[in-house]
Every structure is written in C-alpha cells, then in structure tokens.
Amino acid sequence: MNNQFKEQFGRYFLAGEFEEIYEKTTKSFQNLVSLEQFRQLSLDYNSNVSSYTCIVSNTFQGLDRHIWVDETYSKAVVIAYDSQDIIQAIYLKPFATYPNSDQIWTKNTYNMPINDEWYVFWGGTNEFINYHYPYEQQRYAYDLVKMVNNETYKYSTQQNENYYAFGAEVVAPADGVVVEVIDGISDNVPGEMDEENLAGNYCIIAHEHNEFSMIAHFKKDSICVKTGDKVKAGQLLGLCGNSGNSSEAHIHFQVMDHQDFLQAKSLRIKFHGGTEPIQGDFVKPSSASK
DSSP: OOHHHHHTHHHHHHTTOHHHHHHTBOHHHHHHSOHHHHHHHHHHHTTTOOOEEEEEEEEETTEEEEEEEETTSOEEEEEEEOTTOOEEEEEEEEOOOOHHHHTOEEEEEEOOSOSSOEEEEEOSSSTTTOTTTTSGGGTTOEEEEOOBTTBSBSSOSSOGGGBTTTTOEEEOSSSEEEEEEEOOOOOOOTTOOOSSSTTOEEEEEEEGGGEEEEEEEEOTTOOOOOTTOEEOTTOEEEEBOOOSSOSSSOEEEEEESSSSTTTOOEEEEEEGGGOOOOTTOEEOOOGGGO
C-alpha cells in the first residue's frame, strides 16, 4: 500500500473508492461483510459529510492506526493497518466530545506517578484513544504500562511477574496529604478482573485547590503510606500491581474534584513542562519531580 492511500484515506473514503478500500481488508472481514454491504453502509455514513481530517496517527498494539473525523467532529472513521498494510480494523462511530469539561484544567501542575519510562496505553480527549473518556468520573484518566520491544510482558502472559510493570515503583504526582488508602486486595490472574473492587488497591492524595489525585491497581500489601501522611512529589507510594478491574499490571492515574472517586468529576491534568501525553506516547518523569 502506498503512503498516499494512508495519508489521503479520508478523501478516498468520501469519494466512494470503496472497492479499493475493501480489497485491502482481511479475508475474515470480507467473509463477514460483502462489498455491497460495505458500500451501502459507507455511503449512508458519508451523508452530509464534506470532508474528513486525520486527528490521530499512532502505533497501538502493533497496528498503525488513524482516526479521521468529519468537519463537524460528529463522525469518526477509525482504521488500523498491520505491518503488511492490510486493514485489520475499520469502524464507523459517532465522535462524542465534551467541550465544556475539556476546558476545565487542574489548577495545580502534576507529574506522572512514575520514576522511569512508561507507555500511555489509554489517554487523551476522545474515546478512541482513551476508553475512560465517556465517563465523567474518569474522563481524563491515564492507564500506563511498561513496554519493551512493543510488548508489555516477557515469556508468557500467564504470570503477573512476567509483566514489566508488575512491581515497578509508583510515586506521588505532587505534594499533598494522603486521605485514603485501600490495600490487601489480591492481584488478579492476568486476563481476569475483579469487578467488585474496581480500583483494587489504591491511594488518594489531597492537593491544593481542592484537587485529589488517585492512583489505582497497586500490588497487594505494597502501599507504604497511610492516611494522614504528608507526601512530596516523587515520594514512593507503593508498587504497581494488577488488582481490581484490571487485566494486566498497570497504573491508573487521574485527578478529580472530590475525594470520593464514584462522585467526583475527572479534571484534565496540567503537567509540568506543558506536555499533554496521549495514547501511544512514552512518558518519563519531569525534571520537576527529580
């Protein structure tokens, strides 16, 4: 596939080049959806659209992914190519945005709760790069994993200890006071999830301006701070685990306007250095946390 096709996919799709697109899809897709079905669905979807713009291009889970939106930011076309430029996924979905809350940034400036390099698995201001986004309580949350050679684990996926993130240090994202700690919840077998204890083992820190950071999915019995402790940015809180509603070891990090994460509204995080990480980015500690 030439680069022009990828770079101009929105124009091809809007111009009705459906056969050319369809020919680049997998055989399994073609067995599920006929060319005529794909053509009719796409024609209907393009109704009242005058242009598509690519707003995200990244590599995610080994696929080269592009997100195209129409001029009103109400429709999205998401397409993902493998290393052979075969279209492994294509889907059409309304593009939901929350422009009012998108403009509400934290008053404080934070660091990621890390002391080495991590990968943003979910993060950003649309649901295609951040699955938290549709939910007000966690809209601007981040999920971080550790990635080596495009994998989050070594050897096999069966043991927590095989995941690079498991047991890695988790640190305070800013100065504050610990207001809630839950520990003692067992780590999941990878691939299984504990839906009764959504956050698993977690720590909530109160900061200035009535802001609260939450870091979740700690390793069982690893949290080394307690309620009432004053913490400094970069101070060790515990170790990354796989507890709660988690299928593999990772850090869930968010800032919110209430201590109770079930009642809170997530706030868009202002980071030191003015960075705004999104899915597919590698992030490191800022100089402010060293």
